[in-house]
Amino acid sequence: MKPAPADLPHWPYPRWIAHRGAGQLAPENTLAAFRLGAQHGYRMFECDAKLSADGVLFLLHDDTLERTTSGQGLGGALPWAALSRLDAGGWHSRTHAGEPPATLDAVARHCLANRFDLNIEIKPSPGLAYVTGEAVGREALRLWAGASGAPPLLSSFEPEALAGARQTAPALPRGLLLETLCEGWLDTALGLGCVAVICDHEHWTAEAMARARQAGLRTLAYTVNEPADVARLEAWGIDGIITDAVDRLSPV
Ligand code: G3P
Ligand code: MG
Numbered sequence: 001m002k003p004a005p006a007d008l009p010h011w012p013y014p015r016w017i018a019h020r021g022a023g024q025l026a027p028e029n030t031l032a033a034f035r036l037g038a039q040h041g042y043r044m045f046e047c048d049a050k051l052s053a054d055g056v057l058f059l060l061h062d063d064t065l066e067r068t069t070s071g072q073g074l075g076g077a078l079p080w081a082a083l084s085r086l087d088a089g090g091w092h093s094r095t096h097a098g099e100p101p102a103t104l105d106a107v108a109r110h111c112l113a114n115r116f117d118l119n120i121e122i123k124p125s126p127g128l129a130y131v132t133g134e135a136v137g138r139e140a141l142r143l144w145a146g147a148s149g150a151p152p153l154l155s156s157f158e159p160e161a162l163a164g165a166r167q168t169a170p171a172l173p174r175g176l177l178l179e180t181l182c183e184g185w186l187d188t189a190l191g192l193g194c195v196a197v198i199c200d201h202e203h204w205t206a207e208a209m210a211r212a213r214q215a216g217l218r219t220l221a222y223t224v225n226e227p228a229d230v231a232r233l234e235a236w237g238i239d240g241i242i243t244d245a246v247d248r249l250s251p252v
Contacts, residue, residue, distance in 0.1 A: 009173070009195040011218055012150035013117050016251035017242045018042040019223050020061065021107075024244040027092035028068060029059035030099045034110055041252040043116050046155075046222075046242050048123035049104045051132050056080035057104035057139050063125055067091065069101060076125030104136070108143040108152070115149055119242075121177065122156040122165060129156075133164025141169045155198055162192045175220065181208050186215055196220055196239070201229055209236045225249070 020028035022037030022045070029047050037045055048061040053076060065071035070087040071078070080103070089099025104120065111118045120140060124132035133156065140152050154165045155175035162174050175196035176189040180203045189197050189212075197212050201221035209219050220240035221233050230241060230249065243249050 007216055008213065009216065009218060011195075011239055013119075013153065013240060014044045014251060015239070015241055016042060016249070017044045017046050017119055017220075017240055018246050019046050019242045019244045021045045021047055021059075022244070022246045025247060027089040027096050027099055029061060029102065030088050030096075031102050031106065031110060032089060032096055032099045034107065034116075037246050038114065038116065040246040041250055042246055043251070044119065045107075045111065045116060046119040046121060047102075047104075047107060048121045049132075049136055050076055050123050050125050051128060051135055052080040052083055053077055054079040054081075055135065056083075057135055058083055059102045059104065059107060061123060074125060076128065104139055105143065108140075112144070112147055112149070117150050117152070119153040119155055119175075122154060122158070122161040124156075124158060124161055129158040129160035130164040133158075133161035133166075134168045135164075136161075137165035137167065137169030137172060140172055153196070155196075159188055159192055162194065166193055175218075177222075178203070181205075186211060186217075189217055190215060198222060198240070198242070201233060204233060204236065204238075206236045209238070213237065 018037035021033035023033045026033040026036040047059050049057050060075040065075050088101040089096030122136045153173050157177040173195045175198045176194045178199040196218040198220040201224045212219050218239040222242035224241045225245040
């Protein structure tokens with residue numbers, strides 16, 4: 001039986017979420033990408049956060065710097081002072097050359113000042129899942145202290161990272177990211193006290209979404225860039241859609 005809305009966790013977030021801050025049309029995980037997403041009407045953003053060598057949370061999707069910055073090697077091996085001098089925009093386009101990497105602090109302040117919602121994906125460097133989750137939870141509590149809007153949604157593919165976030169920020173909402181609906185996905189999400197499951201859209205089925213809802217979990221999908229996929233997911237009752245296609249899929 002489909003549970004009544006009251007059985008599902010409170011969900012203060014918009015349906016549409018710009019992936020990596022609108023990171024295809026602008027350099028992913030930079031403030032330029034967040035600004036571009038906002039220009040297209042987006043009011044919630046996803047980003048990837050990891051720790052620098054000296055404990056600063058900053059945005060970077062990959063373990064390494066080569067693809068999206070002018071740096072080399074593991075992003076988490078450098079202190080923030082070195083990371084902050086890299087070019088995180090030139091790889092994308094000449095227009096964005098010189099765009100600096102962003103700290104989570106800067107992105108949070110940008111979102112709070114504009115009343116945007118944020119989904120912080122905990123994207124740990126290898127071996128640092130738990131401590132990165134702890135750090136994201138701690139930092140999110142500090143940054144959103146006293147804020148009147150929705151709290152940030154913390155998500156990760158790594159259960160250890162979500163366990164770390166729960167340790168330092170038990171009241172912040174958590175979402176388990178899934179590449180597939182692997183064995184035990186629902187129990188893992190429930191065991192971590194998650195409010196949501198966020199799966200690759202190609203793997204959601206109507207039945208799986210209904211199972212998640214019956215268990216009291218919200219459902220989200222990434223990375224949804226085609227209208228036909230949006231229609232299918234909406235028919236199944238999806239709560240959140242993470243997209244790159246901020247110019248083609250309009251939230252307004
Ligand atoms: O959080 C959804 C999505 O960002 C997960 O995949 O690899 O783009 O971080 P990825
Ligand atoms: Mg991500």
